[in-house]
Amino acid sequence: MRLLLPLLSLAAFLVLAGCGSDHSDHASPSGADETHVVHASVYDGVQVIAVTVGDRGYEPARVAFTAGIPARMVFTRTVDNACAEQIAAPDFDVEPVDLPLDTPVAIEFTPTETGTYAFACGMDMMRGRIVVSS
Numbered sequence: 001m002r003l004l005l006p007l008l009s010l011a012a013f014l015v016l017a018g019c020g021s022d023h024s025d026h027a028s029p030s031g032a033d034e035t036h037v038v039h040a041s042v043y044d045g046v047q048v049i050a051v052t053v054g055d056r057g058y059e060p061a062r063v064a065f066t067a068g069i070p071a072r073m074v075f076t077r078t079v080d081n082a083c084a085e086q087i088a089a090p091d092f093d094v095e096p097v098d099l100p101l102d103t104p105v106a107i108e109f110t111p112t113e114t115g116t117y118a119f120a121c122g123m124d125m126m127r128g129r130i131v132v133s134s
């Protein structure tokens with residue numbers, strides 16, 4: 001018991017710490033991830049967004065691009081989860097691409113029309129949204 005108790009309290013601390021970061025990440029008024037949209041930054045004529053594929057899915061799960069400018073999404077998978085092992089953007093003809101653990105992988109396309117599109121895992125189970133505006 002002398003050994004077990006400190007381990008249990010450490011585990012409790014880790015759970016609380018994880019919970020705490022959850023709240024700060026999703027501090028939007030509605031509390032929903034759906035409202036959190038990250039706009040691309042333009043570097044050398046390419047609009048770029050970095051997305052982490054973690055145990056809560058895509059972060060950010062909604063990204064915004066401008067129509068008519070080449071776009072690059074750089075995915076880094078940080079979770080060892082078979083569902084997250086590939087990324088695809090079928091609306092932009094991006095076929096499923098492998099995401100090795102902790103290795104940034106870029107997909108590129110040029111959004112030409114405004115609208116809301118999808119990116120997803122290779123099985124189309126884990127999904128994110130791409131919002132294209134003019």
Ligand SMILES: [Cu+2]
Nearest residue numbers: 083121123125
């Ligand atoms: Cu999947």
